[in-house]
Amino acid sequence: MRLVVSLGGSVLLGKFPDCSRIGDFAKTLSKLSDEHEIFVVTGGGKVAREYISAIRGFGADNTFCDVAGILVTRLNAMLLISALLSEGCDVSKEVPETFERALELSKLYRVVVMGGTFPGHTTDATSALLAEFVGAEVLLNATNVDGVYEEDPKVNPEARKFEKITARELVEIVARSEFRAGSSNVMDLLAAKVIERSGIKTIIFLGTPENLERVVRGDVSVGTVVEP
Ligand code: UTP
Numbered sequence: 302m303r304l305v306v307s308l309g310g311s312v313l314l315g316k317f318p319d320c321s322r323i324g325d326f327a328k329t330l331s332k333l334s335d336e337h338e339i340f341v342v343t344g345g346g347k348v349a350r351e352y353i354s355a356i357r358g359f360g361a362d363n364t365f366c367d368v369a370g371i372l373v374t375r376l377n378a379m380l381l382i383s384a385l386l387s388e389g390c391d392v393s394k395e396v397p398e399t400f401e402r403a404l405e406l407s408k409l410y411r412v413v414v415m416g417g418t419f420p421g422h423t424t425d426a427t428s429a430l431l432a433e434f435v436g437a438e439v440l441l442n443a444t445n446v447d448g449v450y451e452e453d454p455k456v457n458p459e460a461r462k463f464e465k466i467t468a469r470e471l472v473e474i475v476a477r478s479e480f481r482a483g484s485s486n487v488m489d490l491l492a493a494k495v496i497e498r499s500g501i502k503t504i505i506f507l508g509t510p511e512n513l514e515r516v517v518r519g520d521v522s523v524g525t526v527v528e529p
Contacts, residue, residue, distance in 0.1 A: 303338045304517065305437040306330070307428035310346020310377060312443050312508030317348050318380070327384035329510040333517050334390055334411040340403060340435060341414045342374075342428040343381055349373035367420030374416030374424055382414050400434040407435065425492035433499040440501050441516055442488065443508025448525035449487050453478055465526045468497035500529035 308326065315322050330339060349370040356369050378396045385392040392412040397403040399418065406413045418427050425442065432440040449471065452460040466474075475493040478486050487505060496503050506512050506524025515523055 302336075302439065302517075303340075303435060303437045304333075305340045305342065305428050305432040305435070305440050306513065307342050307425060307440065307442045307444075308344060308381070309424070309444050309508060310344030310349060310374070311445050312346075313343055313377060313381065314346045314348070317346065320384075323380055323384045324387075325510040326513070327381065327388050327390070329514050330381075330412060331385055331388040331390035333514065334392075337517065338407060339412045340407065340431055340437065341378075341381065341412065342424050342431060343377040343414060343416055344424045345370050345373040345377065345417070348377075364420045367417075371417035371420070376416075378414045378416045385412060385414070400431055403431060404435050422491045423489045425488045426495060429492040429495035429499070429501070429503075432501050433495060437501065440496065440503040441513065442503060442505045443513055444487065444505060445508065446487055446505075447507040447523065449474060449505055449527075463525045464522075465528060468493070468500070468503075468527055468529055471503075471527050472497050496527060502529070503527040 313323060313326060333339060352369050352373055353366045356366050375396050382392055382394060390412055391410050393406040393410040395406060397406055397413060397415045403413050403415050417424050429440060448462045449466060450460040450462050454460045472493045475486060475488055475490050504516050504521050504524050504526050506516055512523045
Protein backbone atom coordinates (compact mmCIF):
# COMPACT_ATOMS: atom_id res chain seq x y z
CA MET A 302 0.00 0.00 0.00
CA ARG A 303 1.11 3.58 -0.65
CA LEU A 304 0.64 5.58 2.55
CA VAL A 305 1.00 9.19 3.56
CA VAL A 306 1.51 9.72 7.29
CA SER A 307 1.06 13.18 8.76
CA LEU A 308 3.06 13.30 11.99
CA GLY A 309 2.16 16.46 13.91
CA GLY A 310 5.14 18.17 15.54
CA SER A 311 3.69 17.70 19.01
CA VAL A 312 3.09 14.02 18.24
CA LEU A 313 6.61 13.34 16.98
CA LEU A 314 8.48 15.33 19.59
CA GLY A 315 6.32 15.54 22.70
CA LYS A 316 8.66 17.79 24.59
CA PHE A 317 11.68 18.77 22.50
CA PRO A 318 13.87 16.84 21.83
CA ASP A 319 12.27 13.53 22.80
CA CYS A 320 14.73 11.17 21.15
CA SER A 321 13.20 8.03 22.60
CA ARG A 322 9.79 8.93 21.15
CA ILE A 323 11.33 9.74 17.76
CA GLY A 324 13.21 6.45 17.95
CA ASP A 325 9.97 4.55 18.65
CA PHE A 326 8.25 6.15 15.64
CA ALA A 327 11.30 5.31 13.51
CA LYS A 328 11.18 1.64 14.59
CA THR A 329 7.49 1.39 13.70
CA LEU A 330 7.84 3.20 10.37
CA SER A 331 10.88 1.14 9.45
CA LYS A 332 8.99 -2.10 10.16
CA LEU A 333 5.93 -0.93 8.21
CA SER A 334 8.12 0.04 5.25
CA ASP A 335 8.91 -3.66 4.66
CA GLU A 336 5.36 -3.98 3.36
CA HIS A 337 4.35 -0.44 2.42
CA GLU A 338 5.61 2.52 0.46
CA ILE A 339 5.59 5.38 2.96
CA PHE A 340 5.62 9.18 2.74
CA VAL A 341 5.85 11.05 6.04
CA VAL A 342 5.12 14.75 6.56
CA THR A 343 6.51 16.10 9.83
CA GLY A 344 4.96 19.05 11.67
CA GLY A 345 6.72 21.86 13.49
CA GLY A 346 5.30 21.52 17.01
CA LYS A 347 6.30 23.72 19.90
CA VAL A 348 9.67 24.72 18.41
CA ALA A 349 7.95 26.15 15.31
CA ARG A 350 5.41 27.99 17.46
CA GLU A 351 8.18 29.52 19.60
CA TYR A 352 10.14 30.67 16.55
CA ILE A 353 7.00 32.10 14.97
CA SER A 354 6.03 34.01 18.09
CA ALA A 355 9.57 35.42 18.52
CA ILE A 356 9.69 36.47 14.86
CA ARG A 357 6.18 37.93 15.02
CA GLY A 358 7.33 39.90 18.09
CA PHE A 359 9.65 41.85 15.78
CA GLY A 360 6.66 42.77 13.62
CA ALA A 361 7.23 40.28 10.79
CA ASP A 362 4.36 39.51 8.40
CA ASN A 363 2.50 36.18 8.43
CA THR A 364 4.16 34.83 5.31
CA PHE A 365 7.61 35.44 6.79
CA CYS A 366 6.48 33.61 9.95
CA ASP A 367 5.12 30.73 7.86
CA VAL A 368 8.44 30.36 6.05
CA ALA A 369 10.19 30.09 9.42
CA GLY A 370 7.63 27.45 10.46
CA ILE A 371 8.30 25.49 7.25
CA LEU A 372 12.05 25.48 7.98
CA VAL A 373 11.37 23.97 11.42
CA THR A 374 9.16 21.26 9.91
CA ARG A 375 12.07 20.39 7.58
CA LEU A 376 14.49 20.24 10.52
CA ASN A 377 12.06 17.85 12.21
CA ALA A 378 12.06 15.79 9.02
CA MET A 379 15.86 15.54 9.33
CA LEU A 380 15.52 14.38 12.93
CA LEU A 381 13.16 11.59 11.91
CA ILE A 382 15.34 10.66 8.91
CA SER A 383 18.38 10.28 11.17
CA ALA A 384 16.39 7.99 13.48
CA LEU A 385 15.14 5.96 10.49
CA LEU A 386 18.69 5.60 9.15
CA SER A 387 19.81 4.30 12.55
CA GLU A 388 17.16 1.57 12.16
CA GLY A 389 18.64 0.59 8.80
CA CYS A 390 15.55 1.86 7.01
CA ASP A 391 15.65 2.53 3.27
CA VAL A 392 14.89 6.27 3.62
CA SER A 393 15.93 9.21 1.48
CA LYS A 394 18.46 11.55 3.16
CA GLU A 395 17.08 14.39 1.07
CA VAL A 396 14.10 16.33 2.45
CA PRO A 397 12.08 17.13 -0.68
CA GLU A 398 10.68 20.65 -0.94
CA THR A 399 8.13 19.85 -3.63
CA PHE A 400 5.61 17.08 -4.27
CA GLU A 401 7.28 16.33 -7.60
CA ARG A 402 10.62 15.69 -5.89
CA ALA A 403 8.96 13.57 -3.18
CA LEU A 404 7.44 11.38 -5.90
CA GLU A 405 10.81 11.07 -7.67
CA LEU A 406 12.56 10.06 -4.46
CA SER A 407 9.88 7.47 -3.73
CA LYS A 408 11.04 5.59 -6.83
CA LEU A 409 14.44 5.17 -5.14
CA TYR A 410 13.52 4.72 -1.46
CA ARG A 411 10.82 2.94 0.55
CA VAL A 412 10.39 5.97 2.82
CA VAL A 413 10.42 9.69 1.98
CA VAL A 414 10.13 12.31 4.74
CA MET A 415 9.27 15.94 4.07
CA GLY A 416 8.14 19.04 5.97
CA GLY A 417 5.96 21.91 4.79
CA THR A 418 5.80 23.41 1.33
CA PHE A 419 4.05 26.78 0.91
CA PRO A 420 3.07 29.53 3.35
CA GLY A 421 -0.55 29.85 4.36
CA HIS A 422 -1.46 26.45 5.81
CA THR A 423 -0.16 23.72 8.10
CA THR A 424 1.38 20.33 7.42
CA ASP A 425 -2.14 18.79 7.60
CA ALA A 426 -2.82 20.43 4.25
CA THR A 427 0.64 19.54 2.93
CA SER A 428 0.01 15.87 3.69
CA ALA A 429 -3.48 15.93 2.12
CA LEU A 430 -2.06 17.56 -1.04
CA LEU A 431 0.83 15.08 -1.10
CA ALA A 432 -1.59 12.15 -0.72
CA GLU A 433 -3.57 13.47 -3.67
CA PHE A 434 -0.44 14.10 -5.76
CA VAL A 435 1.17 10.68 -5.24
CA GLY A 436 -2.16 8.81 -5.43
CA ALA A 437 -1.86 7.38 -1.91
CA GLU A 438 -4.42 4.77 -0.92
CA VAL A 439 -4.78 6.21 2.54
CA LEU A 440 -3.87 9.30 4.52
CA LEU A 441 -3.04 8.70 8.18
CA ASN A 442 -3.30 11.81 10.30
CA ALA A 443 -1.48 11.17 13.59
CA THR A 444 -2.54 14.01 15.84
CA ASN A 445 -2.88 14.94 19.50
CA VAL A 446 -6.58 14.08 19.83
CA ASP A 447 -8.08 10.62 19.48
CA GLY A 448 -10.41 11.45 16.60
CA VAL A 449 -13.00 13.89 15.35
CA TYR A 450 -15.64 15.12 17.82
CA GLU A 451 -18.94 16.81 17.08
CA GLU A 452 -17.64 19.74 19.16
CA ASP A 453 -14.28 20.62 20.72
CA PRO A 454 -14.08 18.17 23.69
CA LYS A 455 -12.07 20.73 25.66
CA VAL A 456 -15.05 23.07 25.46
CA ASN A 457 -17.76 20.42 25.83
CA PRO A 458 -16.52 17.28 27.66
CA GLU A 459 -19.81 15.52 26.71
CA ALA A 460 -19.05 15.87 22.97
CA ARG A 461 -19.38 12.62 21.00
CA LYS A 462 -16.49 11.16 19.02
CA PHE A 463 -17.29 9.93 15.50
CA GLU A 464 -16.15 6.47 14.46
CA LYS A 465 -16.84 7.37 10.86
CA ILE A 466 -17.75 10.56 9.01
CA THR A 467 -17.92 11.70 5.41
CA ALA A 468 -15.41 14.18 4.02
CA ARG A 469 -18.26 16.69 3.61
CA GLU A 470 -19.08 16.41 7.34
CA LEU A 471 -15.38 16.86 8.18
CA VAL A 472 -15.30 20.12 6.19
CA GLU A 473 -18.42 21.34 8.04
CA ILE A 474 -17.05 20.48 11.49
CA VAL A 475 -13.67 22.09 10.80
CA ALA A 476 -15.25 25.22 9.27
CA ARG A 477 -17.59 25.60 12.28
CA SER A 478 -14.80 25.45 14.86
CA GLU A 479 -12.47 27.73 12.86
CA PHE A 480 -14.73 30.62 13.71
CA ARG A 481 -14.38 30.09 17.44
CA ALA A 482 -11.33 31.97 18.70
CA GLY A 483 -8.96 29.94 20.80
CA SER A 484 -10.45 26.54 19.98
CA SER A 485 -7.88 23.99 18.95
CA ASN A 486 -8.85 22.43 15.66
CA VAL A 487 -8.40 18.81 14.72
CA MET A 488 -7.29 19.77 11.20
CA ASP A 489 -6.94 22.86 9.02
CA LEU A 490 -9.76 23.72 6.63
CA LEU A 491 -7.67 23.44 3.48
CA ALA A 492 -6.69 19.88 4.46
CA ALA A 493 -10.35 18.95 4.98
CA LYS A 494 -11.28 20.43 1.60
CA VAL A 495 -8.48 18.59 -0.21
CA ILE A 496 -9.60 15.34 1.43
CA GLU A 497 -13.13 16.04 0.23
CA ARG A 498 -12.20 16.82 -3.37
CA SER A 499 -9.71 13.97 -3.74
CA GLY A 500 -11.92 11.35 -2.08
CA ILE A 501 -8.93 9.91 -0.28
CA LYS A 502 -9.68 7.63 2.67
CA THR A 503 -8.33 9.33 5.80
CA ILE A 504 -7.91 8.15 9.38
CA ILE A 505 -7.46 10.68 12.16
CA PHE A 506 -6.10 9.15 15.35
CA LEU A 507 -4.10 9.81 18.52
CA GLY A 508 -0.53 9.67 17.27
CA THR A 509 1.45 7.03 19.11
CA PRO A 510 3.74 4.48 17.45
CA GLU A 511 1.39 1.68 18.67
CA ASN A 512 -1.69 3.34 17.19
CA LEU A 513 0.12 3.99 13.92
CA GLU A 514 0.90 0.31 13.60
CA ARG A 515 -2.66 -0.72 14.52
CA VAL A 516 -4.20 1.65 11.99
CA VAL A 517 -1.91 0.45 9.17
CA ARG A 518 -2.79 -3.15 10.05
CA GLY A 519 -6.47 -2.26 9.61
CA ASP A 520 -7.63 -1.65 13.19
CA VAL A 521 -9.19 1.79 12.81
CA SER A 522 -11.05 1.69 16.13
CA VAL A 523 -8.39 4.00 17.63
CA GLY A 524 -9.56 6.99 15.59
CA THR A 525 -12.11 8.42 13.19
CA VAL A 526 -12.37 7.18 9.61
CA VAL A 527 -13.18 9.85 7.00
CA GLU A 528 -14.80 8.34 3.94
CA PRO A 529 -15.53 9.98 0.58
P1 UTP B 1 2.58 22.67 11.57
O1 UTP B 1 1.98 21.86 10.53
O2 UTP B 1 3.43 22.01 12.58
O3 UTP B 1 1.43 23.48 12.29
O4 UTP B 1 3.41 23.83 10.90
P2 UTP B 1 0.75 23.29 13.71
O5 UTP B 1 -0.65 23.75 13.59
O6 UTP B 1 1.65 23.94 14.72
O7 UTP B 1 0.67 21.70 13.95
P3 UTP B 1 1.35 20.72 15.04
O8 UTP B 1 1.33 21.38 16.39
O9 UTP B 1 2.75 20.47 14.55
O10 UTP B 1 0.49 19.50 14.96
C1 UTP B 1 4.02 24.87 11.66
C2 UTP B 1 3.84 26.19 10.98
O11 UTP B 1 4.61 26.24 9.76
C3 UTP B 1 3.92 26.96 8.74
C4 UTP B 1 2.64 27.47 9.39
O12 UTP B 1 2.91 28.76 9.93
C5 UTP B 1 2.41 26.47 10.54
O13 UTP B 1 1.63 27.02 11.57
N1 UTP B 1 3.68 26.06 7.56
C6 UTP B 1 3.81 24.72 7.67
C7 UTP B 1 3.34 26.63 6.33
O14 UTP B 1 3.19 27.84 6.21
N2 UTP B 1 3.19 25.80 5.26
C8 UTP B 1 3.34 24.45 5.32
O15 UTP B 1 3.20 23.73 4.29
C9 UTP B 1 3.63 23.90 6.57
